[in-house]
Amino acid sequence: MREVNRIILIACGTASYAALIGKYAFERLAGIPTEVDVASEFRYRDPIIDSHTLIFVISQSGETADTLAAAREAKRKGAFVRGIVNVVGSTIARETDGGTYIHAGPELAVASTKAYANMVAILLLYALQFGRSRRLSLATGRRLLGALSEIVPKMEKALEQDKKIQKLAEKYQNYKNFLFLGRGINFPVALEGSLKLKEISYIHSEAFPGGEMKHGQIALLSENFPVLAIMTKNQLYEKMRSNIEEVKARKAPVILIATEGDDKAKELAEDIIYVSETMELLEPLVNTIPLQLFAYHMAVLLGRDV
Numbered sequence: 001m002r003e004v005n006r007i008i009l010i011a012c013g014t015a016s017y018a019a020l021i022g023k024y025a026f027e028r029l030a031g032i033p034t035e036v037d038v039a040s041e042f043r044y045r046d047p048i049i050d051s052h053t054l055i056f057v058i059s060q061s062g063e064t065a066d067t068l069a070a071a072r073e074a075k076r077k078g079a080f081v082r083g084i085v086n087v088v089g090s091t092i093a094r095e096t097d098g099g100t101y102i103h104a105g106p107e108l109a110v111a112s113t114k115a116y117a118n119m120v121a122i123l124l125l126y127a128l129q130f131g132r133s134r135r136l137s138l139a140t141g142r143r144l145l146g147a148l149s150e151i152v153p154k155m156e157k158a159l160e161q162d163k164k165i166q167k168l169a170e171k172y173q174n175y176k177n178f179l180f181l182g183r184g185i186n187f188p189v190a191l192e193g194s195l196k197l198k199e200i201s202y203i204h205s206e207a208f209p210g211g212e213m214k215h216g217q218i219a220l221l222s223e224n225f226p227v228l229a230i231m232t233k234n235q236l237y238e239k240m241r242s243n244i245e246e247v248k249a250r251k252a253p254v255i256l257i258a259t260e261g262d263d264k265a266k267e268l269a270e271d272i273i274y275v276s277e278t279m280e281l282l283e284p285l286v287n288t289i290p291l292q293l294f295a296y297h298m299a300v301l302l303g304r305d306v
């Protein structure tokens with residue numbers, strides 16, 4: 001672990017969003033430069049890899065062709081390749097040099113949901129372990145583990161909002177376009193919310209980092225283009241607030257994911273879903289759930305086969 005000076009996380013789709021969250025964790029907790037590559041790009045470029053590069057390939061099924069090919073390419077170049085895989089005995093699990101099964105249980109639908117949450121949790125644990133072998137204090141490590149052990153009731157609380165989210169989907173089911181906004185560790189959450197919506201309900205959606213929106217995307221916004229934004233209480237809260245003010249100036253309806261007790265958020269939102277507060281690095285575990293439920297209910301209401 002001490003020899004590693006660079007990490008590359010390789011995956012496709014939802015797994016690559018879990019990887020983006022992993023990047024934040026590795027850089028913040030362990031101070032190791034970390035990149036995320038979608039597998040279909042990694043395998044066709046000429047990545048610079050040496051024996052100090054650690055590669056993680058992340059896959060629910062363990063059979064995704066691009067991810068498998070990327071793992072083979074990385075091994076050929078001399079990297080140590082670890083798998084983070086759900087399906088036990090799958091090809092990626094067998095071909096990697098070592099790794100971790102996430103044991104999320106079988107994913108029955110096309111859309112990866114609980115596997116995503118478990119990928120995030122495993123990546124956080126890896127980042128914590130690398131951090132502790134380097135610069136992370138025992139106290140911070142313990143605080144993170146404590147917060148992680150309290151995360152399940154917070155995730156359950158988000159799931160309990162199911163009825164409210166169903167009502168929200170009823171209200172928005174006829175819109176044709178959605179924009180998802182997040183910043184920092186919640187940008188991958190926005191990407192995941194957007195992918196799930198388009199994947200299972202066939203509604204057009206896009207995701208942008210809040211601060212990037214003004215460089216073009218904002219031109220599309222109007223009263224017919226709702227924006228789902230994650231504005232939980234973290235270090236980028238004020239930045240996100242000002243992005244949402246820009247959205248409101250365009251008259252786009254705003255649906256906010258906000259932290260319980262943040263009454264001021266109501267001033268900005270047409271609709272609001274409150275989630276429990278947790279450590280910033282753990283926020284994606286909670287904040288993704290309302291967005292996945294929203295995609296689910298939109299799809300069911302539109303008669304799609306989820």
Ligand code: F6R
Pocket residue numbers: 012013014015016058059060061062063064067110111112113195196199
């Ligand atoms: C989205 C989804 C896909 C998968 C992707 C990778 O809901 O399920 O984007 O995440 O195809 O699949 P795995 O994780 O099996 O390699």
